[in-house]
Amino acid sequence: MGDSAIIFFVYTLSSNDTKASLKVVHKHGPCSKLNQDKTIAAPTPTEILLQDQSRVKSIHSRLSNPKTSGENDVKVIDATTIPAKDGSVVGSGSYIVTVGLGTPQKELSLIFDTGSDITWTQCQPCATICYKQMEQIFDPSQSTSYTNISCSSSICSSLTSATGITPGCASSTCVYGIQYGDSSFSVGFFGAEKLTLTPTEAFNNIYFGCGQNNQGLFGGSAGILGLGINVGGTKLAISASVFSTAGAIIDSGTTITWLPPAAYSELRASFRNLMSNYPLTSALGTLDTCYDFSSYSTISVPKIGFFFSSGIEVDIDVSGVFFASSISQVCLAFAGNSDAADLLIFGNVQQKTLEVFYDGSAGKVGFAPGGCS
Incomplete structure (x- = not known):
């Protein structure tokens, strides 16, 4: 990058x-x-994704087994x-x-x-x-x-x-x-x-x-x-309960965004449908929706955005949609958690060009587009 x-x-x-x-x-x-x-x-793209898996596994393990007394x-x-x-x-x-x-x-x-x-x-x-x-x-x-x-x-x-x-x-x-x-x-x-x-x-x-x-x-x-803090124009038919089951965090150290299984399944199906004109290629680690763009000079990328309960939509910049090892292996930069109880992790690829505001005292986070070129 x-x-x-x-x-x-x-x-x-x-x-x-x-x-x-x-x-x-x-x-x-x-x-x-x-x-x-x-x-x-x-690190190579494969090494980055392997580190990502280790980090996500550790985050999920830590938050699903909170220590209250410290006896262990x-x-x-x-x-x-x-x-x-x-x-x-x-x-x-x-x-x-x-x-x-x-x-x-x-x-x-x-x-x-x-x-x-x-x-x-x-x-x-x-x-x-x-x-x-x-x-x-x-x-x-x-x-x-x-x-x-x-x-x-x-x-x-x-x-x-x-x-x-x-x-x-x-x-x-x-x-x-x-x-x-x-x-x-x-x-x-x-x-x-x-x-x-x-x-x-x-x-x-x-x-x-x-x-x-x-x-x-x-x-x-x-x-x-x-600093730890606790597609394509059509809104996907994903119940809000899918995201509220485990909650979500924004993490600068996790590369891609990890979604609840049901949410990722919907995103992948919609994205693949909208990208059906482009040839799929082999998976890159955890990323299973990858394309070979070596024969194309331009491509059309579906818009992806996140909707919050307050009615605010945060659009992901086109640079935050893909993670690539080469022009012949360009992958949707999202993955699915293995369990519906695992929290959503908003990764740093999706934070590209966003200006992110952390207000620790108020327990709030905010986003603004065009934070950098």
């Missing part, structure tokens, strides 16, 4: 409803600094303990943002992840191990605005619900641990720091993990910015 995959977002970062915006770029696109490091290879959690004893079970979704997201952390601020490229509830970055002295990242690793001892979070604080206790793992304690400092569905993980101290988004927008006391032991498929980024 190139520049067409850029998204912009506005997110409420504090209780006073101050809003800020950041430019979000595809991790392997031409605008990404990570793309300049030629030793970090971009793995306790993190110190900063060198590796969490022994999945606690959240896959961390190898597709998009990154560049932010400033600390005072004086250090510029860091973080994976932008609306499906993850915790923000973390690698920190010195890397008590166990740090993977290779693009920028210099953050050193909290060199920041005048960094503070540790105590083990006894309610913020520390809340990590259980955010990560699925009971926090630990070392030298009176809260110790977090998070492991993702692909076995990537981060363990370290939990702290508060100043986060700078633009020259005029900064937020004090943003909670984040200062990773001392970090391993996995993070692609040269410095960590994760966790």
Whole structure:
């Protein structure tokens, strides 16, 4: 994906409803600094879809088995303990943002992840191990605005619900641990720091993990910015109950959109009917509606839109309809969940060119077209 995959977002970062915006770029696109490091290879379309399956499986597993008491959690004893079970979704997201952390601020490229509830970055002295990242690793001892979070604080206790793992304690400092569905993980101290988004927008006391032991498929980024929040002109005859059974989330780290089985079946049948003039070809991983456009100079693509209960329709840009491995294998970028009880996941391919607004304090999300070219 190139520049067409850029998204912009506005997110409420504090209780006073101050809003800020950041430019979000595809991790392997031409605008990404990570793309300049030629030793970090971009994943193939097949690898992207396999990672997607792992992430979706982890999201569904986590949300269908919510932890209420934490009695089955793995306790993190110190900063060198590796969490022994999945606690959240896959961390190898597709998009990154560049932010400033600390005072004086250090510029860091973080994976932008609306499906993850915790923000973390690698920190010195890397008590166990740090993977290779693009920028210099953050050193909290060199920041005048960094503070540790105590083990006894309610913020520390809340990590259980955010990560699925009971926090630990070392030298009176809260110790977090998070492991993702692909076995990537981060363990370290939990702290508060100043986060700078633009020259005029900064937020004090943003909670984040200062990773001392970090391993996995993070692609040269410095960590994760966790922002977890809980066809063809004819409206398909899909009952609203199909979507309300399990609910839905918008996730920047999931590539394609995963629909309830009944909804996907209707979409696929309608889409195939409208595209009957084009030859079908072999499936690409989970994507089973693929076309060979190698003999065509132009194609006509059916319009796809999402309708919300408030009567608002969000149209998907044509660039968000397909996911391709080549011109001879261009696939409908939607898949069906295996169970009707699994929630709908609105993926990042469908978010292309949309300006997405996250209002965490109000529990709302909004969309505007034409967010980028």
